[in-house]
Amino acid sequence: MKLYLVGHDYRYAIEQAIVSFLNRKAVLCQDIPQDDAEDLLISTLSYGDKYLTGTAELVLNGRKYRKAARAQIKGMDTDEERINREQHVLKTSVFKAAKEATGTEFPWGSLTGVRPTKLVLRMLESGHTRDSAEKELVSRYFLSPKRAKLALEAATHSLDVKRRLSENEISLYVGIPFCPSRCAYCSFVSSETGKSGHLIEPYLEMLSEEIKQRGMLAKDLGLKVKSVYIGGGTPTTLSAAQLDRLMYSIARAFDLDSLAEYTVEAGRPDTITVEKLRVIRSNGAGRISINPQSMSGEVLRINRRPHTPEDVLRAFEQARECGFECINMDTIAGLPGDSVEGFRTTLLRLGQLRPENLTVHTLALKRGSDLAAGSTLEKQDSDVMAMLDFALEFLYNNGYRPYYLYRQKYMAASLENTGWTLPGRESIYNICIMEEFQTILSVGAGGVTKLVGRDGKRILRVANNKFPAEYIRSGMKIDSDNRTIRSFYR
Ligand code: SF4
Missing domain, CATH: 3.80.30.20 (tm_1862 like domain)
Structure with a gap:
């Protein structure tokens, strides 16, 4: 699948997202074609006054799917937080487009990383209760309830050992x-x-x-x-x-x-x-x-x-x-x-x-x-x-x-x-x-x-x-x- 990045350079994150959601490799390309003849993904990051928006335009088997996700700019005080939010909106938009294009339920939602428990550990260590972490996994990252519970239990075990x-x-x-x-x-x-x-x-x-x-x-x-x-x-x-x-x-x-x-x-x-x-x-x-x-x-x-x-x-x-x-x-x-x-x-x-x-x-x-x-x-x-x-x-x-x-x-x-x-x-x-x-x-x-x-x-x-x-x-x-x-x- 051809991949085009506009307004950002998160090549690795988007490639990972394509592999996770569509099980395909991505080839980064430069000039966006004018027709929809080939399978491709255009991933765009844009900034407004209050929100940053990730947009995914996915062409799959001749059909076009366009999805967006946004996050607040407010509170984005560190580079780490900026990168987190930018990647989050971009991956979420790709996830939504892939979901519509394939009709597939993705058990791990928009999470593409190899260690989903790292995110859950961060949540638990930053003051989330088990309940609020589970809710956020389902509502913000679209995990299935079964996978949210799985990740939460594994992270809780890990935390016990860490202590x-x-x-x-x-x-x-x-x-x-x-x-x-x-x-x-x-x-x-x-x-x-x-x-x-x-x-x-x-x-x-x-x-x-x-x-x-x-x-x-x-x-x-x-x-x-x-x-x-x-x-x-x-x-x-x-x-x-x-x-x-x-x-x-x-x-x-x-x-x-x-x-x-x-x-x-x-x-x-x-x-x-x-x-x-x-x-x-x-x-x-x-x-x-x-x-x-x-x-x-x-x-x-x-x-x-x-x-x-x-x-x-x-x-x-x-x-x-x-x-x-x-x-x-x-x-x-x-x-x-x-x-x-x-x-x-x-x-x-x-x-x-x-x-x-x-x-x-x-x-x-x-x-x-x-x-x-x-x-x-x-x-x-x-x-x-x-x-x-x-x-x-x-x-x-x-x-x-x-x-x-x-x-x-x-x-x-x-x-x-x-x-x-x-x-x-x-x-x-x-x-x-x-x-x-x-x-x-x-x-x-x-x-x-x-x-x-x-x-x-x-x-x-x-x-x-x-x-x-x-x-x-x-x-x-x-x-x-x-x-x-x-x-x-x-
Ligand atoms: S490393 Fe494991 S999987 Fe690989 S050949 Fe040996 S036994 Fe088989």
Whole structure:
């Protein structure tokens, strides 16, 4: 779709809005055509005496839709407030035009960002009550009542966790970017062991060096680790001995006296063995993720997950026997081959296991996945909506509550990913990474350290090399990144 901006330069915000509402990419153009032959959007910002107005003229399949939204100029005293109001009227006008053109109800209304809870947190921290925040989400941002409630509950959970964090605490992420094979929908940087297995040992050596250096730095800066998350990839691709070495190096390097949560994302059930579970547990991890994605053997086969639903049940039982008291299970709504009924069955079967955390993702066709190559979302938006609506009702009725959520581009029906928890079992790490409440030190290939200033506003990202082979060669970068981290904390 061609995009024309008049009177403003909020290209990114409008592009995001187009992707969210129309699931299309936008190409910024200069000279507005005189006819309505092509699909296009003209987004205009204008100022009057009392109001600023955003206007969207949308041409879709030969028909023209024109919508406007306005806000008061009064009270627009800071640059931040001006930008907020300008973007709000522009995105709202695009939302209204898209809604009329497509006849679609957008569950997240005019919100286009990936973290809707950030807005709700701002509301709650600036004095809104839960009631007034919920009303504003529906009336000003056009959220459906269900999504307003979801965002509000997740934000309330996040706020509870935020109050329990101390200033000198951080979280640690350790990346293991290896998997035994690649799932069809995967867009992560993860190397298949068949091709890259020879890199695992040199990778672990480099990782152990980075852990040691970052640990010394953290101790030097007086930083204590509140949560550890070993993710990937699939960390349980490593052997039990390799896991043991890795976890020992973490315990030796960092101050874990304040540790409240230690997660290992086992992920694929086909990589989980009792021996590995025992090693993980004995090294202090109490939370583990076992990810079925679906409990249909056929859906797993279509999506190239080389495990069965029975493997999931076996791994879950073994994890309980090994003493894991907090187990997370991931599911995906909208997988190729799945149906509303199939997804319901998946949730019913997982619900019987009563994992402490259940994460419900919506399939997103992200760059880098085999599914995205030459494909469009296969499922009808209405099917995916029905899956998530079922999840919402089922999980509420079974005592789960939403505790973090986020959205992504190219997501079916422009919906969301939600982490659900039984009372008091929410993951600190997931909330901290989503809401940027504290520094997350990331080690390993593809890791992005996110430094969060004491005011909670200053944020600096420091990225590691993306791929294992580059990372193994990147010895010098550890030193320069350490200098960046040190000067951030000065
Ligand atoms: S297990 Fe996860 S990281 Fe590994 S290939 Fe599948 S989706 Fe990607």
